[in-house]
Amino acid sequence: MPVFLSQDDALALWREALCSSVRDDGPDLSARQMSILLTVYTLAPPHTVRGLSESLNISKPAVSRALDRLGTLGYIRRRRDDYDRRSVQIQRTVKGAVFLSEFADIVSRAGRELQSPTPFEAGVPS
Amino acid sequence: MPVFLSQDDALALWREALCSSVRDDGPDLSARQMSILLTVYTLAPPHTVRGLSESLNISKPAVSRALDRLGTLGYIRRRRDDYDRRSVQIQRTVKGAVFLSEFADIVSRAGRELQSPTPFEAGVPS
DNA sequence: TAGAATCGGAACGGTTCCGAAACGAATCCG
DNA sequence: CGGATTCGTTTCGGAACCGTTCCGATTCTA
Numbered sequence: 001m002p003v004f005l006s007q008d009d010a011l012a013l014w015r016e017a018l019c020s021s022v023r024d025d026g027p028d029l030s031a032r033q034m035s036i037l038l039t040v041y042t043l044a045p046p047h048t049v050r051g052l053s054e055s056l057n058i059s060k061p062a063v064s065r066a067l068d069r070l071g072t073l074g075y076i077r078r079r080r081d082d083y084d085r086r087s088v089q090i091q092r093t094v095k096g097a098v099f100l101s102e103f104a105d106i107v108s109r110a111g112r113e114l115q116s117p118t119p120f121e122a123g124v125p126s
Numbered sequence: 127m128p129v130f131l132s133q134d135d136a137l138a139l140w141r142e143a144l145c146s147s148v149r150d151d152g153p154d155l156s157a158r159q160m161s162i163l164l165t166v167y168t169l170a171p172p173h174t175v176r177g178l179s180e181s182l183n184i185s186k187p188a189v190s191r192a193l194d195r196l197g198t199l200g201y202i203r204r205r206r207d208d209y210d211r212r213s214v215q216i217q218r219t220v221k222g223a224v225f226l227s228e229f230a231d232i233v234s235r236a237g238r239e240l241q242s243p244t245p246f247e248a249g250v251p252s
Numbered sequence: 253t254a255g256a257a258t259c260g261g262a263a264c265g266g267t268t269c270c271g272a273a274a275c276g277a278a279t280c281c282g
Numbered sequence: 283c284g285g286a287t288t289c290g291t292t293t294c295g296g297a298a299c300c301g302t303t304c305c306g307a308t309t310c311t312a
Contacts, residue, residue, distance in 0.1 A: 086259035
């Protein structure tokens, strides 16, 4: 079901979740790295370097490097495709699933704690 | 008003919004950089390097460098505090407000489109 | 079977980031 | 006044990342 968020709520939700993750010493992933990780874990496989590169509009080497980083963190694994041995399939790991599960909790909690009154108007500088 | 999100919805919302931003060639901000930007724009001023460093559990030089990056993008501005000239106040800019407003729209749209269309749209092998 | 196309990744030079330590400037305090 | 403290920034060596280009391996195709 759809969820309707005002601009202020959207930013407050994002801030609360992101700051919580940062405060708890979560890995400092870039937007690209996080989007790759989420794509691999929430959309149907198979996931390849080329597919991620095209769907996210990122260069192939950038995807490859992001996978290096996510692999170092233990969040994904590369596996050669047996039917097309040029290809590599990106696979999920238990550690990555745990990380995203905890992250989802943080986002859920941030949503639950949303207050209606705008903390401060997102306006222009004085 | 609180918003209740299941784990799956939380991750789907985050993925859809983040991937949209990445696809549209949005700046590849790290979690730390984005959390600083959101804090400056959605919580009441004044914002200082030390305050951000403590509230986000990041080292002071890391905050200073993140502000360099956000300043280069034109999203924030530094301003010497006239009452304590050791301090620097982090100020908002029109460009930063525009960026966050557009980002909020992306998040809102992602929420609105939750669990509606095309569960298996991407990455289907040819 | 030979050539073209596709796959992921390595090499390259340049930029950005990290934490620790040290810094100048400004303020506080004894 | 003068020493201690606080503030933000700079420096350092080392690591990660960027896009471009190129490469070996594999598969497709004529």
